[in-house]
Amino acid sequence: MKTIQDYLENGAIDIAPFLSLVLDKSSAELILNNNYQLTFDEKSCIDSLVLQREKGVPFAYLSGSRGFYHLDFKVTPDTLIPRPETELLIDIALELSNANKALKVLDLGTGSGIIAVTLKDKNPHWQVSATDFSNKALEVARSNATTQIEFLQGSWFEPVTNQSFDLIISNPPYIEENDAHLDDLSFEPICALTAGKDGLDDIRIIVDQAPEYLEKNGFLLLEHGHDQQDRIVELLKQKFNNIQTFKDYNSKDRAILAQCK
Ligand code: GLN
Numbered sequence: 187m188k189t190i191q192d193y194l195e196n197g198a199i200d201i202a203p204f205l206s207l208v209l210d211k212s213s214a215e216l217i218l219n220n221n222y223q224l225t226f227d228e229k230s231c232i233d234s235l236v237l238q239r240e241k242g243v244p245f246a247y248l249s250g251s252r253g254f255y256h257l258d259f260k261v262t263p264d265t266l267i268p269r270p271e272t273e274l275l276i277d278i279a280l281e282l283s284n285a286n287k288a289l290k291v292l293d294l295g296t297g298s299g300i301i302a303v304t305l306k307d308k309n310p311h312w313q314v315s316a317t318d319f320s321n322k323a324l325e326v327a328r329s330n331a332t333t334q335i336e337f338l339q340g341s342w343f344e345p346v347t348n349q350s351f352d353l354i355i356s357n358p359p360y361i362e363e364n365d366a367h368l369d370d371l372s373f374e375p376i377c378a379l380t381a382g383k384d385g386l387d388d389i390r391i392i393v394d395q396a397p398e399y400l401e402k403n404g405f406l407l408l409e410h411g412h413d414q415q416d417r418i419v420e421l422l423k424q425k426f427n428n429i430q431t432f433k434d435y436n437s438k439d440r441a442i443l444a445q446c447k
Pocket residue numbers: 269271357358359360361371378379380
């Protein structure tokens with residue numbers, strides 16, 4: 187028989203999150219109940235999760251959820267796992283409007299829906315649409331929505347022809363297709379990560395087409411790779427003004443905001 191304490195003392199990996207997940211107890215509750223003996227089923231469930239984690243499956247895919255901003259999101263292997271860096275986009279977007287103006291917002295490549303859902307949850311009066319190429323990702327995004335969001339299937343702007351927005355926001359794929367760091371991301375959907383040789387294929391499409399879908403002075407806000415900022419500024423110059431750049435909490439260039447001319 188094994189108690190919580192036995193696990194906490196002997197785990198080769200950080201075992202507490204697995205105990206919390208399977209026993210549905212907070213870390214404090216684990217400590218308070220450290221003499222609790224796990225049932226056979228609980229023990230085999232933990233052993234199987236630990237085995238998968240040791241093979242490299244990200245914890246978020248084992249638990250099926252990941253926190254982002256102020257909410258918890260369902261995630262599956264059909265969606266990217268939310269990154270803390272992406273919270274920067276939310277901070278920037280929330281600063282954009284004075285409280286009264288109801289922005290019309292489009293989130294491109296929404297994945298699990300973190301950007302669209304967080305913005306709409308913070309500003310229920312905004313009108314938020316979100317597109318994704320993947321139907322499976324959209325299913326996850328829909329299940330994450332706390333309020334009414336229009337989810338549409340299609341590549342980038344395809345499903346929103348003839349519409350225009352005050353803010354277009356995206357965390358598109360931006361990793362170079364031969365980037366060595368992809369080996370560490372092998373459980374996540376590759377189509378959500380890579381964008382051609384220089385990682386800019388999708389950003390070029392978005393920058394090129396966004397003006398057609400933006401109101402005059404409408405905003406485009408993009409997450410990007412740490413070494414792509416200068417090249418994206420160049421792409422934006424022709425049709426955008428007031429280009430502002432932002433660093434993430436690791437002081438890496440990570441986001442760019444521009445206003446349509
Ligand atoms: N920021 C992620 C990473 O580098 C990639 C996300 C993306 O391509 N949009 O792991």
